[in-house]
Amino acid sequence: MADADIGLIGLGTMGAMLALNMAEKGHRVAVYNRTGSVTKDFVGGAGDLASNLIACDTLAELAAAIRTPRAVVLMVPAGNAVDAVSADLAEYLEDGDMIVDAGNANFRDTNRRFEEADRIKVMGIGVSGGAEGARHGPAIMAGGAPEAWERMKPILTAIAAKYDGQPCADYMGPAGAGHFVKAVHNGIEYADMQIIAEAYGLMRDGLGMDAKAIGAVFDKWNQGPLASYLIEISAKVAVADDPETGKAMLDIIADRAGQKGTGRWTVIEAQHLAAPVTVIEAAVAARNTSAQSDLRTTGEAIFGGRAEPLDATLDQIEQALIAGKIICYSQGFEMLRRASAEFDWSLPLPGIAEVWRAGCIIRSEMLNDMSRALGEDSDRLLMHAPFFADILKANTQSLRHVTAHGIAAGHAVPALAAALGYFDAMRKARSTANMIQAQRDFFGEHGFERTDRDGTGFHGPWVPPRPGNS
Ligand code: 6PG
Numbered sequence: 184m185a186d187a188d189i190g191l192i193g194l195g196t197m198g199a200m201l202a203l204n205m206a207e208k209g210h211r212v213a214v215y216n217r218t219g220s221v222t223k224d225f226v227g228g229a230g231d232l233a234s235n236l237i238a239c240d241t242l243a244e245l246a247a248a249i250r251t252p253r254a255v256v257l258m259v260p261a262g263n264a265v266d267a268v269s270a271d272l273a274e275y276l277e278d279g280d281m282i283v284d285a286g287n288a289n290f291r292d293t294n295r296r297f298e299e300a301d302r303i304k305v306m307g308i309g310v311s312g313g314a315e316g317a318r319h320g321p322a323i324m325a326g327g328a329p330e331a332w333e334r335m336k337p338i339l340t341a342i343a344a345k346y347d348g349q350p351c352a353d354y355m356g357p358a359g360a361g362h363f364v365k366a367v368h369n370g371i372e373y374a375d376m377q378i379i380a381e382a383y384g385l386m387r388d389g390l391g392m393d394a395k396a397i398g399a400v401f402d403k404w405n406q407g408p409l410a411s412y413l414i415e416i417s418a419k420v421a422v423a424d425d426p427e428t429g430k431a432m433l434d435i436i437a438d439r440a441g442q443k444g445t446g447r448w449t450v451i452e453a454q455h456l457a458a459p460v461t462v463i464e465a466a467v468a469a470r471n472t473s474a475q476s477d478l479r480t481t482g483e484a485i486f487g488g489r490a491e492p493l494d495a496t497l498d499q500i501e502q503a504l505i506a507g508k509i510i511c512y513s514q515g516f517e518m519l520r521r522a523s524a525e526f527d528w529s530l531p532l533p534g535i536a537e538v539w540r541a542g543c544i545i546r547s548e549m550l551n552d553m554s555r556a557l558g559e560d561s562d563r564l565l566m567h568a569p570f571f572a573d574i575l576k577a578n579t580q581s582l583r584h585v586t587a588h589g590i591a592a593g594h595a596v597p598a599l600a601a602a603l604g605y606f607d608a609m610r611k612a613r614s615t616a617n618m619i620q621a622q623r624d625f626f627g628e629h630g631f632e633r634t635d636r637d638g639t640g641f642h643g644p645w646v647p648p649r650p651g652n653s
Contacts, residue, residue, distance in 0.1 A: 190254070191215070192255060192256070192259060193268075194258075197285075197310070199225055200314050200317035201310070209235070213237040213248035214236055225238075242271055245275070254280070257285060258285050258286060261288045265284050279304065280303055281304040281327075281334060283335060285308050287445055291359065292359075293361075304328055307358075308324065308339070309325075309366075311323075311544055320344030320542050322352070322539055322543035323353075324535070325339060326358060326361025332354040344546075346551070353535075366449050369544075371511060374463045374466040377465065377597075382500050382501075383417070385589055385594055389493025398418045398419070398421030410547060412547065420432065440470040441470075446466065449463055449518075450467050458518035458521045459517075460514045462598050499581040500585055502580075506575055510603075513564050513565035516535075516557065533554045533558035533561060553571075575606070579606060628646050630642060
């Protein structure tokens with residue numbers, strides 16, 4: 184009997200957790216995994232929730248189990264697998280049915296699938312919060328046709344995290360808008376993680392603190408303006424011991440960071456949009472640098488790896504993080520604003536901040552203030568909102584002190600430095616790009632604007648006068 188509210192393909196960790204979450208919220212879910220035994224084991228191990236789960240051996244069975252118009256969530260690896268599974272599944276779907284890609288897709292793939300979609304509707308939803316979030320309440324950023332969102336809304340809002348009772352799931356816009364917003368979320372996630380890692384490094388190498396002491400500091404910071412999931416887990420990982428050796432777990436973990444690519448996509452898209460997301464750029468580059476451990480080891484042998492003690496207090500480091508974080512988020516929301524204009528999406532910037540308040544990896548109290556500031560005026564830079572401008576005025580001196588002293592003492596703080604560099608550049612009405620324009624005109628006759636009159640295409644005296652040249 185076709186009584187399932189929804190189908191779900193792909194019972195890896197995230198897919199399995201999402202299916203259980205849906206089942207727990209009272210939705211009947213038809214589930215399918217390419218390896219049939221996985222499906223059976225999953226439903227068999229679902230306890231009370233099994234009554235809301237229908238194990239399907241084939242895609243035909245899956246399609247037959249779902250009420251029409253059907254909605255099928257894909258939780259398969261991003262990329263070719265999504266196209267392959269979609270093509271196979273489409274054979275069993277009818278006009279108006281819908282495929283919902285809930286993986287970390289590149290939004291350009293989602294745009295393409297949306298464009299190519301003919302009889303079957305396509306949605307792309309960004310789901311954040313890891314396995315725990317998927318099971319008990321993720322943040323959800325949905326993209327696709329508005330009708331598709333209406334079909335999915337009751338289920339997605341039911342399974343999403345709640346902030347003050349409000350579901351952290353919303354419609355972002357057409358086509359790949361949901362996956363785009365998720366990528367920017369992940370870019371910010373990379374940046375947030377990197378500035379926290381830099382603070383950790385300053386405490387470890389600059390203040391000589393051990394992991395447990397650093398964990399206590401993060402724990403304290405989690406009670407203040409930095410309160411967030413990432414600070415909370417940083418405290419937890421810092422105090423954990425390795426069960427095998429009894430040593431601090433952090434001291435055993437290799438210092439090479441992996442990445443699946445969403446942070447990199449954010450940086451690439453930011454370049455297309457001419458959006459300066461310098462803190463995210465620094466964070467992605469820092470992961471790449473971390474991965475080059477052989478070269479770093481050689482570098483230490485040649486140049487010496489020693490850094491001097493840091494002349495800064497823990498309060499100053501906390502304030503540096505507060506300032507760096509606001510600057511980073513301001514860049515991220517500016518990127519979203521540019522994308523919204525470029526792709527004609529009408530992205531709901533305050534709504535995005537609201538969706539990110541709970542469930543996702545970058546969730547924090549500060550996002551509530553950000554949603555309020557963006558709600559007042561979503562066209563202005565977040566860091567220009569009086570609330571955040573005041574916090575920056577109170578904390579950028581520490582960002583400057585910690586970054587400058589950190590660099591002078593030989594510590595690597597690329598993301599904090601990127602935040603400070605952007606902040607300083609963005610508070611100068613007169614930049615130094617007049618020199619760039621002069622150089623461009625000198626070697627390529629590219630022309631420039633003048634400060635003393637309107638118009639474009641002026642040249643310096645180095646360009647020989649010719650007809651048409653000013
Ligand atoms: C989330 C996470 C999740 C995943 C990322 C990070 O929002 O739940 O961002 O999507 O952890 O893919 O992966 P990398 O650090 O490997 O790029």
